[in-house]
Amino acid sequence: MSLQRHWANRLARTISKMFGGEAAGGILLIVVAIAAMLAANSPLQHTYHDLFHDRLAWTPIPKLDTLHLWINDGLMAVFFFVVGLEIKREVLDGELSDAKRRRLPVLAAAAGMMVPALVYLTIAGTGQPMQRGWAIPAATDIAFAVGVLALLGKRVPASLRLFLLTVAIVDDLGAVAIIAVFYTAGIKLAWGLGGLGFLATLIAANRFGFHRYWLFLVLGIGMWFCVLYSGIHATVAGVLAAFCVPLTVTRGDSMLLRLEHALVPWNSFVIVPLFGFANAGVALAGIGFDGLFDPIPLGVLLGLFIGKQVGIFAAIFASDRIGFAPRPEGASWAQLWGMAVLCGIGFTMSLFIGALAFPRYPLLIEEAKLGVLAGSLLSSVLGYAVLRFASRPAKLPA
Structure with missing residues (x-):
């Protein structure tokens, strides 16, 4: 069946037409988040919880014995696989392939991860287990942020959208590294070596030109299974497998580009919304809105809302002023501030890291959510407002 006739692609086109192109992904996530909150705080709350957390009657993989685990450890591996494909394409043949062009987005992304972490630790403290949540506000949700940006249409210069995408991609790479390094409790050596064996075989298949989809699929699933049982989070396998997929065009075709094109609709309109619905439902009965002023939720909130915009905007401003790298062409300082605010939309990756940070503390996971x-x-409301009313490009006074 051709990609054009694939139902996931048809769904993507239908939703895009309904909500306006690139804005569709972000709007769908808003709808999903609202639906999850309503379900978690209604007479359906027990049904909602049981649906995702009750043990399955049967599962082919004993470690994944709930629907929630299948989504977070299984489907999200596909999400990270697509993220890995995007990162590899950008590094080898995109905005990150040129040293001069990647200076500013890499610096902005790094500052946009460090400052939110510092804000969180300042508020939540460095004691255990609160300290483990430092990375929750460090991530940006690409679909959400780009969706809000798309609602503004031609009010936003193309250079600003491209810069936001590049920062978010570098941000994703940083988040993957954080998950692999800081949220791995212990590694089971035999399973880890098995995963390395599959990874080495994937690299060899790429190196020696064995470009068969079925081969990469089998080896990728094998590596994911080994990583799942190794103690390293299984989604890391998705990124590593993506890095092994060939980008080189052979006979007018590229495996990486075809896979990315085929999987993006599944990511945007099936996997991420399903993950959002399964993870965004916060039962307020045990927390209440007053709970926002507890250390963890307040640290996450201010890390995203204040830390992100301060870190990213300060990095852009300082870089431009000292001549390290100029700001995006055609974008005013007000527009750059609005873009920096939008980077405070965490959602998918932040929810994911929140679940990894407090695996033994369900209440803290809910507070982090x-x-x-x-x-x-x-971040979405202020970012939209700033960009909506931002003036045309203007220079700061000397």
């Missing part, structure tokens, strides 16, 4: 949702909401 509340902070993610509140920080993302404030």
Whole structure:
């Protein structure tokens, strides 16, 4: 069946037409988040919880014995696989392939991860287990942020959209590294070596030109299975497998580009919304809106809403002023501030890291979710407002 006739692609085109192109992904996530909150705070709350957390009657992989685990450890591996494909394409043949062009987005992304982490630690403290949530506000949700940006149409210069995408991609790479390094409790050596064996075989298949989809699929699933049982989070396998997929055009075709094109609709309109619905539902009965002022949700909220915009905007401003790298062409300082605010939309990756940070503390996971949702909401509203009313490009006074 051709890609054009694939139902996931048809769904993507239908939703895009309904909500306006690139804005569709972001709008769908808003709808999903609202639906999850309603379900978690209604008479359906027990049904909602049981649906995702009750043990399955049967599962082919004993470690994945709930629907929630299949989504977070299984489907999200596909999400990270697509992220890996995007990162590899950008590094080898995109905005990150040129040293001069990648200076500013890499610097902005790094500052946009460090400052939110510092804000979080300042508020939540460095004691355990609160300290483990430092990375929650460090991530940006590409679909959400680009969706809000798309609602503004031609009010926003193309250079600003491209810069936001590049920063978010570098941000994703940083988040993957954080998950692999800081949220791995212990590694089971035999399973880890098995994963390395599959990875080495994938690299060899690429190196020696064995470009068969079925081969990469089998080897990728094998590596994911080994990583799942190794103690390293299974989604890391998705990124590593993506890095092994050939980008080189052979006979007018590129495996990486075809896979990315085929999987992006699944990511945007099936996997991420399903993950959002399964993870964004916060039961307020045990927390309440007053709970936003507890250390963890407040640290996450301010990390996303304040830390992100301060870190990214300060990096752009300082870089431009000292001549390290100029700001995006055609974008005013007000527009750059609005873009920096939008980077405070965490959602998918922040919710994901929140679940990894407090695996033994369900209440803290719920509090972290509340902070993610509140920080993302404030960032989307303020970011949209700033960009909506931003003036045309103008220079700061000398």
